[in-house]
Amino acid sequence: HRYQTLDYVLGKEKQYFGLTRGKKSVWEAADYLNTLVDDSDPDTDLTQLEHLLQTSEAIRRDGHPRWMVLVGFIHDLGKCLCLYGEPQWGVVGDTFPVGCAWSEQIVFPEYFADNPDRNVPQYQTECGIYEPNCGLENVHMSFGHDGYIAEVTKPYLPDEALYMLRFHSFYAWHRQCAYKHLENDKDRAMLEWVKKFNPYDLYSKGHTKPDVKQLKPYYDELFAEFLPEKLAW
Structure with a gap:
């Protein structure tokens, strides 16, 4: 919380959202x-790959659309930011808007006391640098794996999938109903999809290990249906 300033976020977006890492x-x-x-x-005591497969397999079992099964598999791939040298506090954990007042609904709000943006009056108003009802797609979120994987897959997936990816850690919005003043009609329509995805992210971590070899042909076909063979990262 204390390091996720607007300047920090803008710098990280510039560094990574150009997708120049091969x-x-x-x-x-x-x-x-x-x-x-x-x-x-x-x-979980599973590997990252096994967690991804558990999530996507739970979604598949419940008969959701194929693009949502894909979201289950790729939703945490942005955590590779840690392997590029980013600290875990800047990659995982709950996300929240920057450049406007922080909601009390964000987990551990007391840690914002040390965030330098507290001293910028413009960033401490309800809408801050944004217009009311500007839409969450126009809001800068704290930097992390959600926004990164959404950028990587943006050209290829439907909006519902991109909202699940971009906002799955934005609990203050999809669970606590904060930030309604920044929402537009599209956000309101997409909220149900984000909520639909959330239980799979949280509770699909069983202890039976998925059989990667057996599942691979299904996923090869699924990836090929929506994505190019290689993605820019």
């Missing part, structure tokens, strides 16, 4: 991510 397939990105230990996720 091309990788989804499997290559998942293998790369597998080398990461996520401090924020105490619930």
